[in-house]
Amino acid sequence: LDTIRSTFVSSVGEYVNEFERKIAKYTGAKFAVATVNGTSALHTALLLSGVKEGDEVITQLLTFVATCNAIKYCGAEPVFVDISLKTLGMSPESLKEFLDKNAEERNGYAYNKITGRRIKACVPMHTFGHPVEIDKIIEICSEYNIDVIEDAAESLGSFYKNKHTGTFGKFGVLSFNGNKIITTGGGGMILTNDEELAKKAKHITTTAKVPHPYEYFHDEIGYNYRMPNINAALGVAQLEQLENFLKIKRKIAQEYKIFFDKKGINFFTEPENSYSNYWLNAVILDNKKQRDEFLEITNKNGIQTRPVWTLMYKLPMYKNCFKTDTPNAEYIEERVVNIPSGVIYE
Known part of the structure; x- marks a missing residue:
C-alpha cells in the first residue's frame, strides 16, 4: 500500500533499497543488489566476473536449467562435473579430478587442454537448500585462479559452518521466485563483499544509466534487470516471516x-x-x-x-x-x- 500511495511501484523506490539492506544484514554480505529474478542476478555476476564469449564455466549437471542458461547468456560454455551424494551439490572430488586432469595454466588463467577454452568461473548450486562443501570448492578453484559464484537461489536461510550460503564466493545469487522460501513474486539478489563490484552490479542492472535529475545518458550496454518497488515491498514483509x-x-x-x-x-x-x-x-x-x-x-x-x-x-x-x-x-x-x-x- 505504501508503494501505491507513493506512486513508485515500478523500478525505483525506497523499498528496493530497504530490501537490499535487510538481505545484506541477514546473510552477512557487505552488499546486496536486487534484480528482477535469480537468473538475471546470476547472469550479471558472471559478467562482472569477466566471463566472456568462448570461455568455460564449471557447474554441476544436476541443477535447474537457469544455472546453465545464465552461462550461455554470456556466450560461454558450461562444463559439467559430478555431484556429491552427501550434499546433492557439486562434488569437490569430481571438480579437482577434472581440473587436475584437464586444466593447464596460461598467462595466469586456467585453460581446458582438450577444448582450448579458458575456464573462467565455477558455479556450484546449493541443491534443494542444502549447502555444498563450498570451502573445499573455493580452495580448489583458487589454485587455478577460477572465480566461484554460488548459485544460492534455493538456500536463503541455509548456513555452512555458521556462515550463510552465497557469502563464500566472489558473488552469491539468491532467488525470490514464487516457490522459494520467501517470495517477491519474481525477484533475485546479488551478494558480494566487494564495494566496487556491487556498484557496478547496480549500474548495469539499471540499464547503465548515469545518475542525473532528468537527462538520459547510458555509458555502456546495460540490462533492464531492476526489481520493481512493489515487489521489494513484498520482500521486506516476507523477511519478517x-x-x-x-x-x-x-x-x-x-x-x-x-x-x-x-x-x-x-x-x-x-x-x-x-x-x-x-x-x-x-x-x-x-x-x-x-x-x-x-x-x-x-x-x-x-x-x-x-x-x-x-x-x-x-x-x-x-x-x-x-x-x-x-x-x-x-x-x-x-x-x-x-x-x-x-x-x-x-
Missing part, C-alpha cells in the same frame, strides 16, 4: 524423516556442518522402478510429487558440452522424488 518459515520447514522435515524411516525409505537430511532451510524435501528410492511407482501412486491420489530435474547434458542445447564421469548424478536422477514442501503446517 523468514524465521517462522524456517522453523516450520524444519519441523515438516523432521516429521517426514520420522515417517519415512518407519517405511524404510531414505529421506534426505542436511549434510554435515550445515543448517539447511529444507526448501525442497526429497526422498531417495531404491531404483528407478520404485521411483516411478511412487510418482504414479502419489499423483493419482492428489499428492503432488515430481522427479528431480533432467540432467543438463540430456537437454538438446547442452548435449555437446564437456563433462566428466558423473555416476552420482546418474544415480540420483533415477531415484529422487521431491515431495510437498510448503510452509503451511497444521
Whole structure:
C-alpha cells in the first residue's frame, strides 16, 4: 500500500533499497543488489566476473536449467562435473579430478587442454537448500585462479559452518521466485563483499544509466534487470516471516524423516556442518522402478510429487558440452522424488 500511495511501484523506490539492506544484514554480505529474478542476478555476476564469449564455466549437471542458461547468456560454455551424494551439490572430488586432469595454466588463467577454452568461473548450486562443501570448492578453484559464484537461489536461510550460503564466493545469487522460501513474486539478489563490484552490479542492472535529475545518458550496454518497488515491498514483509518459515520447514522435515524411516525409505537430511532451510524435501528410492511407482501412486491420489530435474547434458542445447564421469548424478536422477514442501503446517 505504501508503494501505491507513493506512486513508485515500478523500478525505483525506497523499498528496493530497504530490501537490499535487510538481505545484506541477514546473510552477512557487505552488499546486496536486487534484480528482477535469480537468473538475471546470476547472469550479471558472471559478467562482472569477466566471463566472456568462448570461455568455460564449471557447474554441476544436476541443477535447474537457469544455472546453465545464465552461462550461455554470456556466450560461454558450461562444463559439467559430478555431484556429491552427501550434499546433492557439486562434488569437490569430481571438480579437482577434472581440473587436475584437464586444466593447464596460461598467462595466469586456467585453460581446458582438450577444448582450448579458458575456464573462467565455477558455479556450484546449493541443491534443494542444502549447502555444498563450498570451502573445499573455493580452495580448489583458487589454485587455478577460477572465480566461484554460488548459485544460492534455493538456500536463503541455509548456513555452512555458521556462515550463510552465497557469502563464500566472489558473488552469491539468491532467488525470490514464487516457490522459494520467501517470495517477491519474481525477484533475485546479488551478494558480494566487494564495494566496487556491487556498484557496478547496480549500474548495469539499471540499464547503465548515469545518475542525473532528468537527462538520459547510458555509458555502456546495460540490462533492464531492476526489481520493481512493489515487489521489494513484498520482500521486506516476507523477511519478517523468514524465521517462522524456517522453523516450520524444519519441523515438516523432521516429521517426514520420522515417517519415512518407519517405511524404510531414505529421506534426505542436511549434510554435515550445515543448517539447511529444507526448501525442497526429497526422498531417495531404491531404483528407478520404485521411483516411478511412487510418482504414479502419489499423483493419482492428489499428492503432488515430481522427479528431480533432467540432467543438463540430456537437454538438446547442452548435449555437446564437456563433462566428466558423473555416476552420482546418474544415480540420483533415477531415484529422487521431491515431495510437498510448503510452509503451511497444521
